Amino acid sequence: MVTSNEETTSVVIAQEDREAAETLIKLSQDTRYQPVEEEDAAPSSTLSLQQVSKAPQKSCSCEKCKAKEKQHSKKDDKISMESTKGKTEVDDTDETLMILQEWSHTNPDPVKKLFNGAADVAELFSEPIKKQLTMSDVENGQCRLMLGKQQVQKKMLPLLEHSEIPQGKTEGLDVSVYGPNGEVQTMKFKMWGEDTPVLTSGWKDFVDEYKLEKHRDFLTIWMFRHRVTRGICFAIDSTRFSVTGPLSSRISKSVFPNPN
Template sequence: MVDPEAVGVCSELMRKQLMGSDVKGNQCRLMLVKNEAKKMMLRVFEKTERGIGTDGLKVSVYGQDGEVYEMMLKMWNKNTVPVLTSSVWNKFVGDYGLMKHSDFLTIWMFRHIESRKICFAIDSKRFTSITKKLSSRISKLVFD
């Protein structure tokens, strides 16, 4: 849980069903939803941060219990989706026991009011009856 006193400018929520590549040990990354991630960045980033590119930007990621994980927000190339990446992502997956398809993430971005650092907060909800990727039609109904 994030201390509300630490939150400056913040984005709207993004929701994402975890896919196999998001939890696969050799991938070390969470792929974000492209259009929603861009909206988040426009809301929270300052002009100098808008072009994160392939070099990336160091960010803090808060888990649901308030533990902080240091990661990078970056693009693989200019046409890909943004990703949160680091070997620490695998620790995050393990610490919260995240599972493909059954776990749905709620993600939001904010600027820390004191450090001015870009941060993410991630919470998860498990639906054990869901064992495969939801169709885009059903995902839209569920997440809208």
Template sequence: MCTSTSDVEAAYILFELSKHYKKQSPKENPIDHEVTLQASEGHQIQPKKRKADKNQYLNQTNQPMKKSALEEDDSEETLIKLLEWKKIKPDFGDIIIHVANEGFSEPIRKQLRESDIKNDQSRLMLGKTLVRTRMLPLLKDSEISCISRGTEGLDVSVYGQDGEVQGMKFKMWNVDTPVLTSGWKEFVAKYDLMKHCDFLIISMFRHVESGKICFAIDSNTRFTSIKKPVSKRISKAVFENPN
């Protein structure tokens, strides 16, 4: 089969055009590939970043507030109120007729705390130092032995401000902590006592007839504006310093 000149020229032209086409064929763009890879990696990393941000937020929001801001009242307003209350003499009403010649002990003033009214505690905690200096001098040696840690405690009569009597135990609890217990829960219920806002004045005396140790509790003071335990500064000024 013979090939004409025109066919040869046409074939040559097609060959040259194919070479030119290969030279002009675009190569893979490394920049575009890098951008694609970064986008793919970003898609994988982003959820982890959101999770980390969420955990950081939770850690911040779950951080406890400072104890002084959350749990204590250190305001000047509260200090002034309680210093004025400290000047008021306790009102034990007709209880005075039951008091022996020795009279009342120097009173202990106290803010009711949450632990003082919890059902599973069922005790009124009294300050160790104040009990030692103001109340123990009224006790006989045999009575002091009865309240020592590990004993059942001393049977006492506790008078409310209305003259009603509640039997209780006076004893040392835990590490020589003086408490009134075994009847204290009933006293709380009777006078509807509340934590933080209720303030007590507590005195010890010996009954004029029986000679037994008794307590008188004036629980008439309630400051509805006080909703937290008072600070150490206020506690020292109001409860620890002499009246």
């Protein structure tokens, strides 16, 4: 039989156990919300944000949104066109190289080429200058044919008397220029700046007359003194090739080893 003292002891022990259990529960709750646990939870939160950012966005199908998307598309196309505007791709094909090498090595007789064998026109022809027409040679704002300084000094100036050599800012020398069909036009042979020889004052009419085009047309240019008038003249022959743009450095160096 249990005594009253034993019953009291049993009750006391039961209360202590209950208090101990409550203490453990409290400690467990406090530990669960420590900062360490919050830091451990951070990757889970970050991953959730990443997953949200990677989720595909639904496109709106309303007419207003479609119009806005179309407007942005046109704007992007315009920016793309403006970024490529003015950029001309160089021609670097082996076919162009072979064709122009053959052309550069030929030295046609200008009397037969331009004057139908009328040898009494010229007293003496210079060595020819050869060049590819550039944009600046044919555009309306320039109106001149640029000639290489060293080429002119070496091949053409020896035909001139000292008083005929263009100097700096002078008006230049009146010359007669014979085109591919043998017709003649009056132009000026002068220097731009200090030492850039050009044909001008009539060159634009020459371009229009023969429908010359940048990149595709290649010129062979001679200087000579007219046998009768004793005036200085130029003879220009044009050959057109299927060239798509400015020549690459590789082709230019092979075809025009001394362009200046």
